[in-house]
Amino acid sequence: MSDPLWLTEGAPHVWRPYCQMKTARPPLPVVATRGSRLILADGRELVDGLASWWTACHGYNHPHIVEALRRQIDTMPHVMFGGLAHEPAYRLAERLVRLLPGDLDHVFFAESGSVAVEIAMKMALQHQINRGVSGRTRFLAFRGGYHGDTLATMTVCDPEEGMHSLFAGVMPTQVIADLPLDLASEAALDALLAAQGHEIAAILVEPLIQGAGGMLAHPPEVLRTLRRLADKHGVLLIFDEIFTGFGRTGSLFAMQAAGVEPDIVTLSKALTGGTLPLSAAVARRHVFEAFWSDDPQAALMHGPTYMANPLACAAANASLDLFEDRAWAGNVARLSANLAEGLAPCRGGEGVVDVRTMGAIGVVEFAEPVAVSDLCARFAALGAWIRPMGKVVYLTPAFTTPDEDLALLTRAVRQVVGVD
Numbered sequence: 001m002s003d004p005l006w007l008t009e010g011a012p013h014v015w016r017p018y019c020q021m022k023t024a025r026p027p028l029p030v031v032a033t034r035g036s037r038l039i040l041a042d043g044r045e046l047v048d049g050l051a052s053w054w055t056a057c058h059g060y061n062h063p064h065i066v067e068a069l070r071r072q073i074d075t076m077p078h079v080m081f082g083g084l085a086h087e088p089a090y091r092l093a094e095r096l097v098r099l100l101p102g103d104l105d106h107v108f109f110a111e112s113g114s115v116a117v118e119i120a121m122k123m124a125l126q127h128q129i130n131r132g133v134s135g136r137t138r139f140l141a142f143r144g145g146y147h148g149d150t151l152a153t154m155t156v157c158d159p160e161e162g163m164h165s166l167f168a169g170v171m172p173t174q175v176i177a178d179l180p181l182d183l184a185s186e187a188a189l190d191a192l193l194a195a196q197g198h199e200i201a202a203i204l205v206e207p208l209i210q211g212a213g214g215m216l217a218h219p220p221e222v223l224r225t226l227r228r229l230a231d232k233h234g235v236l237l238i239f240d241e242i243f244t245g246f247g248r249t250g251s252l253f254a255m256q257a258a259g260v261e262p263d264i265v266t267l268s269k270a271l272t273g274g275t276l277p278l279s280a281a282v283a284r285r286h287v288f289e290a291f292w293s294d295d296p297q298a299a300l301m302h303g304p305t306y307m308a309n310p311l312a313c314a315a316a317n318a319s320l321d322l323f324e325d326r327a328w329a330g331n332v333a334r335l336s337a338n339l340a341e342g343l344a345p346c347r348g349g350e351g352v353v354d355v356r357t358m359g360a361i362g363v364v365e366f367a368e369p370v371a372v373s374d375l376c377a378r379f380a381a382l383g384a385w386i387r388p389m390g391k392v393v394y395l396t397p398a399f400t401t402p403d404e405d406l407a408l409l410t411r412a413v414r415q416v417v418g419v420d
């Protein structure tokens with residue numbers, strides 16, 4: 001079957017993500033989604049192993065979310081948030097705060113993950129300024145980390161990261177350290193903060209697992225160490241839960257597995273169940289209080305045009321309804337067991353250095369970076385949508401993916417790894 005006309009006519013004009021446009025294979029035309037599957041223009045169905053970049057946690061076209069969107073679109077698709085209020089956002093803020101531990105009580109909405117991280121960074125900087133602390137203008141982040149593609153978030157990503165090393169020198173450099181995984185690296189981080197802490201506004205980390213940097217997991221004690229060091233040196237702690245939030249690692253938020261409360265948390269990706277762009281930076285009471293003043297200059301000066309879009313908030317509320325019935329936890333446990341069992345034989349594969357799972361994340365790591373586009377094509381031929389990243393082939397399926405579709409995904413990985 002030939003390509004659809006919209007693809008041939010639009011292809012010369014669409015600039016694709018992370019893509020050498022000259023040499024890249026053409027993208028796969030998708031015409032519909034259903035449950036755990038993508039339906040292609042030629043009628044083929046692929047099982048989605050990625051849940052569309054970790055967003056579609058309840059599967060595609062979930063009837064409860066679709067129904068909520070229908071109702072909202074007929075009533076009010078969008079209004080500006082400056083000076084106006086609407087029920088979807090106000091209910092969502094109150095519900096998020098109820099789900100988050102401790103006094104993470106103040107929700108600032110935006111439209112993308114990167115922007116939420118930028119807002120969290122801005123909150124941290126201005127929190128210090130508003131308290132009369134000067135000179136704390138930098139951030140400390142970790143090797144292996146990923147916090148977004150915008151200019152400021154790039155500075156807190158792993159500096160070696162292929163996606164961004166090109167822009168070295170464009171933006172101010174931040175302090176990039178090793179995660180405190182053992183006593184030696186903990187002492188090194190403590191010493192680094194003793195020397196440079198007075199310049200640092202906040203520490204940024206992806207809790208429990210660094211996603212885009214290669215699905216690198218760390219034990220919860222690391223987060224307790226970071227909390228202790230942040231308090232000792234007077235810096236704020238920001239958890240970027242854009243990947244880990246909403247059940248992916250097995251607890252609703254990764255911070256709960258560690259029993260650690262950050263000062264600010266960022267959320268996005270699965271927030272709307274993979275239907276619309278929405279993000280949030282949620283701050284603890286003491287952060288918010290630094291902005292509470294009679295001085296207009298002390299306000300947080302930020303306000304994305306589409307912030308708190310009512311449709312996106314309606315989708316997020318519907319997604320939270322689905323989280324409330326707790327079936328997700330059983331599903332994540334089921335996926336975890338299936339992924340561990342289905343991927344285990346890959347340990348014997350050529351070039352494989354590690355196979356690991358955490359919650360609904362399954363990872364096969366190679367010694368060297370893999371040929372992403374070749375592998376995508378081989379996976380698609382096996383009926384799977386899997387797009388590796390650097391040295392890892394990974395699966396982050398929708399929590400609702402049925403066992404037979406999961407089996408197709410893990411078999412496809414085994415076949416491509418050459419152990420099946």
Ligand SMILES: *Cc1c(COP(=O)(O)O)cnc(C)c1O
Pocket residue numbers: 112113114115117146147148149206211212240241242243268269
């Ligand atoms: C995806 C991601 C981001 C960036 O989100 P965008 O919506 O792509 O801007 C930031 N932090 C983490 C941990 C992510 O996984």
